[in-house]
Amino acid sequence: MPVSAQSLIAQLAAAPGPDVAATDAANDRNGQLTKPPGALGRLEALAVWYAGWQGNPRPQINRPQALVFAGNHGVAAQGVSAFPPEVTAQMVANFSAGGAAINQLCALAGADLSVHAITLDQPTADFTQGAAMSEAVFDAALGTGWDAVDPTADLLITGEMGIGNTTAAAALAFALFGGDPADWTGRGTGVDDAGLDAKTRAVAAGLAANPTASADPMTALRCVGGLELAAMAGAIARARCLGIPVILDGFICTASAAVLAQAVPGALDHAVAGHVSAEQAHAALLHRLGKVPLLSLDLRLGEGTGAALAIQILKGAIACHSGMATFAEAGVAAG
Amino acid sequence: MPVSAQSLIAQLAAAPGPDVAATDAANDRNGQLTKPPGALGRLEALAVWYAGWQGNPRPQINRPQALVFAGNHGVAAQGVSAFPPEVTAQMVANFSAGGAAINQLCALAGADLSVHAITLDQPTADFTQGAAMSEAVFDAALGTGWDAVDPTADLLITGEMGIGNTTAAAALAFALFGGDPADWTGRGTGVDDAGLDAKTRAVAAGLAANPTASADPMTALRCVGGLELAAMAGAIARARCLGIPVILDGFICTASAAVLAQAVPGALDHAVAGHVSAEQAHAALLHRLGKVPLLSLDLRLGEGTGAALAIQILKGAIACHSGMATFAEAGVAAG
Numbered sequence: 001m002p003v004s005a006q007s008l009i010a011q012l013a014a015a016p017g018p019d020v021a022a023t024d025a026a027n028d029r030n031g032q033l034t035k036p037p038g039a040l041g042r043l044e045a046l047a048v049w050y051a052g053w054q055g056n057p058r059p060q061i062n063r064p065q066a067l068v069f070a071g072n073h074g075v076a077a078q079g080v081s082a083f084p085p086e087v088t089a090q091m092v093a094n095f096s097a098g099g100a101a102i103n104q105l106c107a108l109a110g111a112d113l114s115v116h117a118i119t120l121d122q123p124t125a126d127f128t129q130g131a132a133m134s135e136a137v138f139d140a141a142l143g144t145g146w147d148a149v150d151p152t153a154d155l156l157i158t159g160e161m162g163i164g165n166t167t168a169a170a171a172l173a174f175a176l177f178g179g180d181p182a183d184w185t186g187r188g189t190g191v192d193d194a195g196l197d198a199k200t201r202a203v204a205a206g207l208a209a210n211p212t213a214s215a216d217p218m219t220a221l222r223c224v225g226g227l228e229l230a231a232m233a234g235a236i237a238r239a240r241c242l243g244i245p246v247i248l249d250g251f252i253c254t255a256s257a258a259v260l261a262q263a264v265p266g267a268l269d270h271a272v273a274g275h276v277s278a279e280q281a282h283a284a285l286l287h288r289l290g291k292v293p294l295l296s297l298d299l300r301l302g303e304g305t306g307a308a309l310a311i312q313i314l315k316g317a318i319a320c321h322s323g324m325a326t327f328a329e330a331g332v333a334a335g
Numbered sequence: 336m337p338v339s340a341q342s343l344i345a346q347l348a349a350a351p352g353p354d355v356a357a358t359d360a361a362n363d364r365n366g367q368l369t370k371p372p373g374a375l376g377r378l379e380a381l382a383v384w385y386a387g388w389q390g391n392p393r394p395q396i397n398r399p400q401a402l403v404f405a406g407n408h409g410v411a412a413q414g415v416s417a418f419p420p421e422v423t424a425q426m427v428a429n430f431s432a433g434g435a436a437i438n439q440l441c442a443l444a445g446a447d448l449s450v451h452a453i454t455l456d457q458p459t460a461d462f463t464q465g466a467a468m469s470e471a472v473f474d475a476a477l478g479t480g481w482d483a484v485d486p487t488a489d490l491l492i493t494g495e496m497g498i499g500n501t502t503a504a505a506a507l508a509f510a511l512f513g514g515d516p517a518d519w520t521g522r523g524t525g526v527d528d529a530g531l532d533a534k535t536r537a538v539a540a541g542l543a544a545n546p547t548a549s550a551d552p553m554t555a556l557r558c559v560g561g562l563e564l565a566a567m568a569g570a571i572a573r574a575r576c577l578g579i580p581v582i583l584d585g586f587i588c589t590a591s592a593a594v595l596a597q598a599v600p601g602a603l604d605h606a607v608a609g610h611v612s613a614e615q616a617h618a619a620l621l622h623r624l625g626k627v628p629l630l631s632l633d634l635r636l637g638e639g640t641g642a643a644l645a646i647q648i649l650k651g652a653i654a655c656h657s658g659m660a661t662f663a664e665a666g667v668a669a670g
Contacts, residue, residue, distance in 0.1 A: 099660025
């Protein structure tokens with residue numbers, strides 16, 4: 001059955017949480033490993049969190065999946081990007097040929113990457129003039145993400161490509177969390193001052209043209225989001241329903257994920273923040289979601305690159321947790 | 336010929352820098368890759384730095400080496416650790432059996448790990464009573480590190496194990512940089528308030544008992560350092576002479592490395608900071624060295640664990656730099 005905004009939210013609300021027994025057993029194991037208590041810092045909680053979602057006190061990561069969604073944006077007509085819309089399709093071709101940053105980082109992490117270009121020749125409507133997507137188009141984009149998740153994956157990252165999509169993400173964050181439009185806009189992949197002003201004006205105009213967007217998170221995603229943002233939300237929601245842990249990427253991915261958290265409390269319990277990007281509003285957005293990023297390396301590329309890099313941190317945490325000897329096994333005094 | 340403190344410094348002072356032509360070519364390549372300028376953040380400078388040291392504008396990491404040195408400390412008699420000195424040998428056995436955190440992280444990073452226990456049954460002298468090491472013992476420990484470096488390695492990390500060694504590192508940092516003893520002491524792998532007070536008193540007493548330590552970095556390392564700290568300094572110096580890039584680990588590793596930087600300007604140009612640890616003085620020490628850490632995950636285990644985790648970040652940087660398509664190759668508009 002095709003997913004709709006309504007059925008997605010219903011399934012998300014009914015989705016089970018992590019395995020409590022596995023979480024408890026993982027915590028017990030963590031306390032017995034040959035290290036002083038807490039000496040592995042954030043890696044310890046990360047491993048226990050993952051153990052709970054995998055339902056295994058000694059988990060492994062064997063099948064990470066990376067999904068990159070691409071879409072074009074009517075709002076690009078407002079002069080909000082340093083790049084022309086043709087670059088979206090050019091970069092999709094680059095992904096397919098293996099030439100982009102995300103290809104290299106997925107290969108390194110052993111992640112299975114697939115790229116889903118969503119009607120690049122049919123951009124969303126310019127949201128400064130009305131809703132970016134009809135309900136039918138929105139549901140189809142959600143479904144693209146929902147259906148793309150491999151139920152046998154044991155970790156998911158989602159990334160995006162779409163000229164103009166930091167503006168859509170900013171409008172979405174503004175609709176979800178309020179404040180001023182300028183709180184949520186930034187330089188994206190490199191706009192100048194005039195471009196930044198144009199983004200901020202577009203965000204304000206977007207909410208003025210879509211007065212219902214602030215009232216409901218999924219409506220906000222439909223009205224001022226984008227095809228690839230909807231697909232990321234669909235994929236992250238599906239992962240939650242399947243109990244697959246997620247590493248969030250940058251500002252645009254996080255804005256998409258925030259829709260779910262605002263719609264259903266606990267919807268992102270299966271997700272950690274892979275990194276905080278150089279896009280200025282990302283830190284604020286993560287703070288609103290209560291997520292502390294694993295990495296802070298000034299990335300601002302999108303594509304899922306920050307999340308792909310963070311897979312290695314999670315793998316390190318799991319390798320220690322599941323591979324280390326206990327004090328009893330090693331004959332080490334526990335202090 | 337065995338290395339001595341004197342010959343090590345002479346070789347370090349004469350060591351060549353990175354390959355300027357390779358650095359320039361790597362910078363050129365970075366500007367042509369299919370991403371907006373700067374969008375990979377710190378990964379970009381990291382890749383260019385590594386390219387210079389490898390002398391290859393499109394470098395690879397194929398042979399990372401991890402060296403863990405273990406030593407015991409006479410100053411442990413001052414009640415500065417939560418663990419008894421026997422734990423050093425127990426953990427060395429755990430390293431050999433593959434059960435420690437560093438084993439798991441090296442396996443994940445593809446790093447060749449070897450562990451060098453330095454006369455665990457002969458700890459250094461208690462430096463609150465005089466010099467920790469004679470010149471002969473010191474030179475031998477430097478030589479253990481110097482000789483342990485594989486000249487065919489293309490990346491080095493050094494780690495340590497030694498009950499009491501955060502106190503030695505604190506005394507070393509105090510000798511090198513001054514300030515107050517309490518500026519450099521912390522809770523190590525878990526001392527209580529009384530233990531922290533004992534550490535601070537030991538640091539003050541160490542410098543009082545070794546008045547020449549503040550005058551010369553290598554003298555400081557001999558008088559208030561330790562066997563594994565000397566070995567790490569020897570290994571990091573040898574890597575500099577061989578042109579092998581280094582990722583620094585935590586507070587103790589960084590204090591050892593700081594000796595070289597204070598003795599010979601530029602001695603750590605081949606080194607990046609893998610992480611900033613939870614040991615409170617580590618951030619200050621990195622700041623003194625002008626090193627910005629790649630990771631900040633509250634690790635405080637030592638063993639080289641933070642550096643081993645950071646290998647993955649460097650590998651990610653190199654994978655992107657050397658594997659991505661250029662705008663021309665991919666037919667992507669450069670904006």
